Amino acid sequence: MQSSNPEHEPFSVSFLGTGTSHGIPVISCGCVVCASTDPRDRRWRSSLLIRSGSTAIAIDCGPDFREQMLREKVDRLDAVVLTHEHRDHLAGIDDLRVFNYHSQGDFPLYCTHAVEEQVRQGWRYAFKPSPYPGIPQLGFVPIENERFTIGELHILPIPVLHYRLPVLGFRIGPFAYITDVSHIPDSSFQLLEGVDTIVLGALRKTPHLAHFSLTQAMEAARKTRARQAYFIHMSHDMGLHRKVEAELPPGMNLSYDGLTLHFGR
Numbered sequence: 001m002q003s004s005n006p007e008h009e010p011f012s013v014s015f016l017g018t019g020t021s022h023g024i025p026v027i028s029c030g031c032v033v034c035a036s037t038d039p040r041d042r043r044w045r046s047s048l049l050i051r052s053g054s055t056a057i058a059i060d061c062g063p064d065f066r067e068q069m070l071r072e073k074v075d076r077l078d079a080v081v082l083t084h085e086h087r088d089h090l091a092g093i094d095d096l097r098v099f100n101y102h103s104q105g106d107f108p109l110y111c112t113h114a115v116e117e118q119v120r121q122g123w124r125y126a127f128k129p130s131p132y133p134g135i136p137q138l139g140f141v142p143i144e145n146e147r148f149t150i151g152e153l154h155i156l157p158i159p160v161l162h163y164r165l166p167v168l169g170f171r172i173g174p175f176a177y178i179t180d181v182s183h184i185p186d187s188s189f190q191l192l193e194g195v196d197t198i199v200l201g202a203l204r205k206t207p208h209l210a211h212f213s214l215t216q217a218m219e220a221a222r223k224t225r226a227r228q229a230y231f232i233h234m235s236h237d238m239g240l241h242r243k244v245e246a247e248l249p250p251g252m253n254l255s256y257d258g259l260t261l262h263f264g265r
């Protein structure tokens with residue numbers, strides 16, 4: 001069965017950002033969350049760094065990508081895997097240029113054909129037949145629903161819906177990461193069978209058309225029977241990290257920027 005865990009090397013995941021598209025603090029907002037001095041209430045746009053042996057990849061590269069790479073001291077990146085085409089997950093593409101200097105070739109973006117199309121439209125200058133010097137050199141590696149491998153990492157796409165937009169979550173052995181999501185089909189719950197740690201988008205406590213609320217994300221986490229759930233892609237409407245954490249049951253936590261988790265063999 002496709003959801004069975006293949007042999008995998010030990011790996012770590014670091015939350016580069018855990019905020020929704022506005023980030024926290026929100027520009028010009030003076031709410032208690034945006035004014036908080038707790039570092040866990042500062043959330044860059046959601047993205048994940050995964051490291052295994054000599055392999056390092058990011059899931060998404062949003063508008064905070066440059067600062068995220070600097071904070072995590074990433075000096076080499078093998079690929080970016082994209083969940084979907086919204087700008088809060090793509091806007092850092094221009095900053096992938098630095099990795100071109102190291103790799104001498106196109107930087108690989110793993111994504112669906114639909115996302116590739118949007119990147120080609122959004123960064124047209126990067127795909128002209130005679131490119132301007134200094135532009136990002138990008139190469140696309142098409143992914144759909146089949147498992148793929150980058151270095152030591154075996155990655156299984158988990159299709160979900162973000163209102164009507166198809167989005168890919170990703171599973172690596174005991175770990176799964178699903179960002180913008182409002183519906184997980186049963187076939188995808190099957191792919192999550194046996195997962196130990198699940199990351200799920202949870203925008204805020206009140207409902208939203210395109211994102212799970214905290215309650216919906218908790219329900220989905222329970223359905224997977226994961227030992228541990230972390231929530232991401234939060235807006236300032238979620239409330240103070242410290243307060244919401246105190247309300248959550250054991251095995252469920254809000255993630256925060258900079259949190260790193262380790263997974264053994």
Ligand SMILES: [Zn+2]
Nearest residue numbers: 021086088180
């Ligand atoms: Zn998003």
Ligand SMILES: [Zn+2]
Nearest residue numbers: 029031034236
């Ligand atoms: Zn605010």
Ligand SMILES: [Zn+2]
Nearest residue numbers: 084086162180
């Ligand atoms: Zn989105």
